[in-house]
Amino acid sequence: MTTTQxxxxxxxxxxxxLALDQVPDPVFAGRLIGDGLCIDPTSQTLCAPLAGVISSIQDSGHAVSVTDDNGVQxxxxxxLDTVNLGGQGFTPLVQEGQRVEVGQPLIEFDADxxxxxxxxxxxLMLVVSGEPFTLLRPDGALVDVGQPLLRVSPGEAAETVDEEAGDALFSKPLTLPNANGLHARxxxxxxxxxxxxxxxIYLHKQTQSANAKSLVAIMALQTVQGDTLQVSAAGDDADAAIKALVALLAEGCGETVAAPTAVVEPCAPLSSATLLRGVCASPGSAFGxxxxVAEPELNITExxxxxxxxxxxLERGLLAAAEALQALQTKAAGSAQAEIFRAHQELLEDPTLLEQAHAQLTNGKSAAFAWNRATVATATLFQGLGNALLAERAADLADVGQRVLKLILGIQDRAWDLPEQAILIAEQLTPSQTASLDTRKVLGFVTVGGGATSHVAILARALGLxxxxxxxxxVLALANGKQVLLDADKGELHLDPDLAEIEQLQAARDQQVLRRQREVAQAALPATTRDGHHVEVTANVASLQEVEQSLTLGGExxxxxxSEFLYLDRNRAPSPEEQAGTYSAIARVLGPERNLVVRTLDVGGDKPLAYVPMDSETNPFLGLRGIRLCLERPELLRExxxxxxxxxxxxxxHIMLPMVSLLSELHLARxxxxEEALALGLKELPKLGIMIEVPSAALMADVFxxxxxxxxIGTNDLTQYTLAMDRDHPRLASQADSFHPSVLRLIASTxxxxxxxxxxxxxxxALASEALAVPVLIGLGVDELSVSVPLIPTIKATVRELDLADCQSIARQVLGLEEAAQVREALRLYHAATVETSPVVEH
Structure with a gap:
């Protein structure tokens, strides 16, 4: 840790x-949580004693921790025992990951x-990161909120976690018995x-993990009674640690709990486990x-x-980084990839980042230190805001930060020396690392962090990895060279695959390659079922380049x-001329015989714009998004x-309005x-439609x-709103499935x-881009499928294998099922039977 004032x-x-010794609680008085002081309060608002980031806040609202930029926590x-109140009497005013200023209100509470x-x-106010401090007020003193109480010496905390190498041991799963989870005590x-x-030692809760020696990290897991936990340990006394800690958990960690379950023994090393699960970021499979892989630590002088x-x-580093990103843009295989590195270039010019870095330079810091401090602080803030989009931007910011930092330090970015048939394992890959992977050697990758919608996932799909x-x-404890089977379609990493699984997977891959070649060769053929029913297959695009690519792949x-591609990842709004020029160029490429459906600006709390001020929202997916935002700022919509x-x-x-839930929104927009068409002298209005992505619009489709x-129909949002599941939630993503009968019923009624x-x-x-869904969508009467550009040939080929009457039959069947898994299985069986009986269409 850097030594500071x-x-x-x-x-x-x-x-x-009051001194801690006077607190009637042995855990606090014994300083097991940390040293500090106690206040018998006369006010009812808890305020931040220092500036920093909210590193944890309990769901029950009774405890909160703040960590400053130097690591003081x-x-x-x-x-005392306020966790038992279940949140009654407490009103949190901040959320985890939020940056707060000193004195900012954090929690209001009803003292009575x-x-x-x-x-x-x-x-209690405790310095849990362990730094020494001096008391500035005597015991028994009456203090006012905002008065100095402690003087902490940052950078002098001695204890560090021993990260010994070796295979990790894992306990068997156990159920947490504590009525209020692992709260502070x-x-x-x-x-x-x-x-x-x-x-x-680490404590694991599903896909989350915490350093078991860190109180705040454990509290940040937000455990509740009944959670399934595991303890892992690596080192000389790992076996003894797991036995003792599992027994401690089963007994309630000092709290009275129901009769403990039998103490479970540690299981075999990680290498004996057979399966690890994650979320599919890019489809496909590989055996390797x-x-x-990990980036080495950089030595930064303050x-x-x-x-x-x-x-x-700093200027030289920023200039060299801009040139490197321009080269990556030029080399990019498609517009989606190019846009990623264009966004990285925008970050290099971000005024807030540059302002923070220049302020550090003025204070005598080195260029490397100043730039690193600015990027790391902002990335940490983004990661903690509970917003999937901003978390992805944090990964981009960290990537850009490292790129510039290496250039300032004169460190050459060397390609990893990789063996053949490599399956990379990493805590996180950056977009730059992913884009530069040698696909002749790398067969796929597995990460602890990231999401299915991240820029790394987009690049992986573009590379076919x-x-x-x-x-x-x-997964980070797996030994190098271990043979594994990656089945990304199912989100699985098999650690002990048998020969039959490998051969089956390879045969399926060979079949997929041949099928793909045939689909591309026949892409120009119409999407017409065997009994003559035509379905229009069009493209989802975000650039002129993607439109051109879609036409070469048979898009209609x-x-x-x-339209938000014109607005995102930049610091100023596109000019009216730039917008009009882009739309006109795209329309000219399509020509007068093809549809162009432009969705109006679909941004909001979950997809913020740097230059459109928006209030932070507790639940941005239910806030000012899409048409709601545009109607609040009508000049934006008019332009x-x-x-x-x-x-x-x-x-x-065609013009399409997103997130419409009320008929009045449609009337106002029309x-x-x-008015704008009249002002331009247009005699004929373009077609106007709405996206069906809110259940109220689907249920009122007859009124609209x-x-x-x-x-x-936007099935991504329609699914998450219908099932009340965030589609980017790491533990719910697999259940937020558009094949759910409830979603299909809403499509049918629409x-x-x-x-x-x-x-x-x-x-x-996304449902339209899944070949498995095509029969049920056709059977429900859908007229057009607008799909991801690379999948146009596949979807058109799938349509040509089908029969309308059969599709209507399978659609009626699956609407009566109970869950998405049952629908998928029924469609798999139908697909297998269809492929066996479908004739091959010659070009």
Whole structure:
């Protein structure tokens, strides 16, 4: 840790100071959680004693920790045994990962309620990161909120975790018996016990892991009674550590619990496990050998050699990074990949980042230190905000940060020396590392971090590399050279595959290659079923380049142009001229015989724009998104309508409104569109439709249908809103499945309502790109499938293998099933039978 100036911690609330020795609780008085002080409060708002990031906040609202940029971590715990109140009497004002200023309110509490229902109102402020400190007020003093209480000496905490090498041992899973999970007291007991062992020890809850010697890390797991936990350890006394800690967990870590279950013995080393599960980031499969990859630590000097010299060094690093990113853009295989590195270039010019770095330079810091401090602090903030999109931006920011840092330090980016048939294992890969992988040697990769929608996943799909993410952390303990089978389609890594599995997988891959070659060769053929029913297959695109690519692969038009590609990953809004020029260029390429469906701006709390101020929202997926945001800022919508209307006449123009849930939203948007068309002198309005992605719109499709020209169903959002499951949630992603009968029933009712009024229906969500779903979508009466560009030949070939009457039969069958898994299985059986009887269409 970097040595810095002493840090003063301010009083988080008003009251009377007490020494920890006087606290009637052996865990706090014994300083098992950490040293600090106690306040008997006279105020009812807990405030931040230092500036930093909220590193944990308990669901019950009674405890919160703040970590500053130097690693000083302070835990505040309101009252004794207040976890038993289940959140009653507490109102958290911040969330985990949020950056807070000193003095900022963190939690409001009802002192009368807490005093009546808990053992005590005494509130603890503890320095849990272990730095020494000096008390600035005597015991018994009356303090006001915001007064200095402690002077901490950062950088002097001695204890570090011993990360001994070796295979990790894992306990068998056990069920947590504590009524309120591992809150501060039992977590402290567990961490204290773990510190008694030399082994590196982790506590695992599903895909989350915590350093077992860190109280705050354990509390951040947010465990509850009944959670399934595992303990892992690596080192000389790993076996003894697991036995002792599992017994401690079973006994309640010092709390009274129901009769403990039998103590479980540690299982065999990780290499004897047979299967690890994650989330599919890129489909496919591979058999190869484990190669663990990690970036070496960089040696960064804090002190600079003079502000002018360090500014010049930073400028050189930024310029060289911009040139390297431009080269990656030029080399990119498609527009999606190019956009990723264009976004990285934008980060190099981000004014807030540069301002933070320059402030450090002014304070005498080195260029490397200044840039690293700015990027790491911002990336950490993004990661902790509970927002999937911002978490992905954090990975991009970390990637850009490392690129510039190496250039400043003069470190050459060397390609990894990889063996043949490598399956890479990493805590996280960056977009830059992924883009530079040698696909002649790398067969796939597995990461602990990342998500199915991350830039790394997009690049993996572009490279054709199977990949899974969200795998338990103990994958990092696999030995190099170990033979494994990666089945990314199922999100599985088989650690002990048998020969039959490998041969079966290889045969399936060979068949897929041959099928793909045939599909591309026949891409120009129409998507018409064997009994003559035509389905329009169009493309989901976000650039002119993707439109051009879609036409070479047999696309019959654009079913979804994501207009936000013009707005995202930049620091200023696109000019009206740039917007109009882009839409017109795309329309000209398509020509007057093809549809162009432009979706208006689909951004909001979950997809923020740097230059459109938006309030943070507790649940951005239920907040100001899509048409809601645009109607709140009508000039934004007017400007976009004017730009889209400039392309009228070049293609069959359609405009589509996202996130419509009320008929009044459609009426307001149509009125604005009509005004703008009139001002431009257009005699004919383009077709206007809405996305069906909110259950209320699907259920009211018969009411909407007379007022629209078409519907397009966004199955991604429709699924997560129907099932109340975040589609990016690492533990729910596999259940947030668009094959669920409830989603299919909403599609069926939408189609029925639309056809009753003579309107067509498309599906532009991910479900349309799944060959397995094509029969049921056709059977439900969907008229258009708008799909991911590379999959156009596959979807068209699938349509040609089908019979409309059979599709209608299988659709009726699956609507009566109970779960998505049953639907998938029924469609797999149907697909197998169809492929066996379908004739091969010659080109």
């Amino acid at each position: 002493p840090l003063e911690l301010l009083a988080p609330l008003s009251g009377v100071l 302070v835990l505040m715990h309101i009252g 309620y807490v005093a009546l229902h808990a053992r005590s109102l005494l509130t 039992p977590a402290a007991v567990f961490a204290q016990a773990a510190k008694g062992f030399n082994a590196s 050998q484990v190669v663990q 002190a600079g050699s003079g502000e002018a010299l360090e500014r010049a060094a 199977p990949a899974i993410c969200g795998v338990p952390v103990h 038009g654009v079913g979804l142009l994501r 976009q309508f004017r730009a889209i209307l400039a392309s009228a006449g070049f293609a069959r123009l 009125a604005i569109l009509e 249908a007379p007022h629209v020209d078409f519907f397009s 189609v029925k309502a639309a056809h009753a009024h003579g309107k067509w229906v498309g599906v532009c969500g």
